[in-house]
Amino acid sequence: MKRSTNARKMCYLALFCAIAIILSYIETLIPFQFGIPGAKIGLANITTIIILFCFGFKEAFIVMLLRVFIVGATFTNLYMMLYSLAGGIISLAMMTLFYKTHLFSNYIVSIIGGIFHNVGQLLVAMFFFNTTTFLYYLPYLLLIGSLSGAVIGIVAQIIYTKIGKYIKQQS
Amino acid sequence: MKNKTFKYDIIVIFIIAVIIISLFLLRKSDNGQLVRITINNEEYGIYDLNENQTININDENILIIENHEIYMNQATCPDKTCIKQGHIFQSGASIICLPHQLIVEIIDGKEENQDEKVY
Numbered sequence: 001m002k003r004s005t006n007a008r009k010m011c012y013l014a015l016f017c018a019i020a021i022i023l024s025y026i027e028t029l030i031p032f033q034f035g036i037p038g039a040k041i042g043l044a045n046i047t048t049i050i051i052l053f054c055f056g057f058k059e060a061f062i063v064m065l066l067r068v069f070i071v072g073a074t075f076t077n078l079y080m081m082l083y084s085l086a087g088g089i090i091s092l093a094m095m096t097l098f099y100k101t102h103l104f105s106n107y108i109v110s111i112i113g114g115i116f117h118n119v120g121q122l123l124v125a126m127f128f129f130n131t132t133t134f135l136y137y138l139p140y141l142l143l144i145g146s147l148s149g150a151v152i153g154i155v156a157q158i159i160y161t162k163i164g165k166y167i168k169q170q171s
Numbered sequence: 172m173k174n175k176t177f178k179y180d181i182i183v184i185f186i187i188a189v190i191i192i193s194l195f196l197l198r199k200s201d202n203g204q205l206v207r208i209t210i211n212n213e214e215y216g217i218y219d220l221n222e223n224q225t226i227n228i229n230d231e232n233i234l235i236i237e238n239h240e241i242y243m244n245q246a247t248c249p250d251k252t253c254i255k256q257g258h259i260f261q262s263g264a265s266i267i268c269l270p271h272q273l274i275v276e277i278i279d280g281k282e283e284n285q286d287e288k289v290y
Contacts, residue, residue: 077249079269103179115187129267130212133276136263139194146187 008170009055013063020047020067028075041148042117044071048092049110049156054167057096064088083121090120106160107153114149115142203262203277206241208234211272220260220277231271241275243268 023043030041044067052060068088072081095113098104104112118141125134208215208228218226218236225244226234232253233245240258243266253268265276 077270103176104183105176105180108180108183111187112183125267129209129272129274131209131274131276133263133265133274134267136198136265139191139198142187142191142194146191 009059012167012170013051013055013059016047016051017063017066017070020044020063021070023047024067024071025075042114042152045091045110045113045117045152046156046159048088049095049106049113049152050160050164052092052095052099053106053156053160054164057092060092060096061089064092083124086124087117087120090123091115091117106157107150110153110156111146111149114147114152115145117149118142118145198263203260203264203279205278206236207274207276207278209274209276217278228271228273232268232273234266234275241266241277243275246271 021044023046027040027043047067048060048064051063065085065088068081068085072078072084091113094116095109098109098112099106122134122138122141126132204220206218206220208218208226210228215228216226218224220236220239220241222236223238224236226236228234231247232243235242235244240260242258243253243256246253246268248268248270253266253273256266259266259275259277262277262279265274267274
């Protein structure tokens with residue numbers, strides 16, 4: 001029984017990973033530019049959030065790492081991979097922190113994730129270029145991060161209420 | 172339970188809004204006078220923003236200064252993010268080309284101007 005549960009869980013995680021990679025690819029096709037490097041909607045974070053709600057931090061972290069490495073190796077370059085890696089790790093850590101307190105709704109968890117995704121990328125950029133000039137973009141990045149986080153949170157909440165219980169029962 | 176979550180949500184949204192608005196207000200929005208170009212953490216040169224000119228950097232990036240604005244005209248990098256960043260003129264704004272480790276930033280010319288007056 002235990003083995004079958006694990007296999008189911010692995011199937012779901014693999015499925016989510018594949019969806020995340022496709023969403024990352026679709027995002028590169030959307031000609032939507034904010035005028036700031038690294039600012040995008042972050043469609044792939046939908047899957048990260050749903051995995052975090054359904055399974056937990058460890059599973060979400062592994063899927064996020066896999067997604068970033070595969071996307072970095074196929075669609076984008078090494079620099080973008082490092083940026084999304086830093087943003088992903090920080091945003092996932094903060095989302096887990098806010099989620100575990102059970103004080104906040106899922107939308108807020110997603111907004112926090114969006115904001116800290118941008119903060120992480122900004123930190124990496126400041127570390128690489130050894131300059132504080134990027135702090136100029138901090139307000140824009142926070143605003144865009146919270147807006148995209150809200151959109152992602154609404155979409156993730158809709159999907160989670162529809163399939164979350166089913167996945168939790170199965171695995 | 173639902174009301175409790177709602178209360179904390181409002182608090183968090185309020186804090187985020189206050190942080191963003193205060194950052195926007197704190198940011199200075201003067202027009203800069205000088206452009207500093209940095210490659211691989213080494214200073215490449217400082218240019219005057221009031222002078223119309225074309226800057227060619229190692230045949231990789233071509234910058235154009237026009238009407239107190241600077242923009243990236245051509246670049247050999249694959250993603251062309253630096254060109255999409257458009258025209259900048261406010262002090263503190265910057266154009267970044269990741270593949271070439273290139274930063275173009277607008278700085279206040281005040282310190283340099285004072286130096287000129289002293290000499």
